[in-house]
Amino acid sequence: MAQKVQPFWQRKSLGDMSREEWESLCDGCGRxxxxxxxxxxxxxxxxxxxxxxxxxxxxxxxxYETRNEKVxxxxxxxxxDVENFFWLPxxxxxxxxxxxxALDWWHPLVSGDPxxxxxxxxxxxxxxxSDGDLPEEQWEEQIINWCSE
Numbered sequence: 234m235a236q237k238v239q240p241f242w243q244r245k246s247l248g249d250m251s252r253e254e255w256e257s258l259c260d261g262c263g264r265x266x267x268x269x270x271x272x273x274x275x276x277x278x279x280x281x282x283x284x285x286x287x288x289x290x291x292x293x294x295x296x297y298e299t300r301n302e303k304v305x306x307x308x309x310x311x312x313x314d315v316e317n318f319f320w321l322p323x324x325x326x327x328x329x330x331x332x333x334x335a336l337d338w339w340h341p342l343v344s345g346d347p348x349x350x351x352x353x354x355x356x357x358x359x360x361x362x363s364d365g366d367l368p369e370e371q372w373e374e375q376i377i378n379w380c381s382e
């Protein structure tokens with residue numbers, strides 16, 4: 234009788250994953266591409282509904298390969314930065330795995346369907362405004378709480 238092999242995300246650390254495995258952890262929710270504000274007094278991170286101008290309707294970056302050139306402040310998630318993943322949404326696979334937790338049922342690697350992240354209401358699809366359409370001075374008025382629940 235053949236033993237069932239555990240999925241890579243259950244048997245590998247983030248640092249041991251191939252680039253393809255690492256990239257497949259992204260569920261396509263787009264939450265990490267929301268503009269965030271950090272309180273200078275207590276370092277609390279607040280999500281806004283303001284999304285990067287390069288976000289597509291499918292919650293993917295339209296300039297992914299050159300994102301750091303186009304948006305120098307865009308954060309590039311790397312395994313060596315795992316201790317800094319606290320700002321990621323609590324639904325994020327990178328954060329969940331770094332904390333030793335399981336992926337949710339709607340994650341495409343679990344469900345087998347890239348649309349479940351959207352149908353489960355986890356993604357930012359239809360909930361955002363582009364940072365190209367709203368001056369930064371108005372971002373504080375766009376703080377949301379559905380990303381940290």
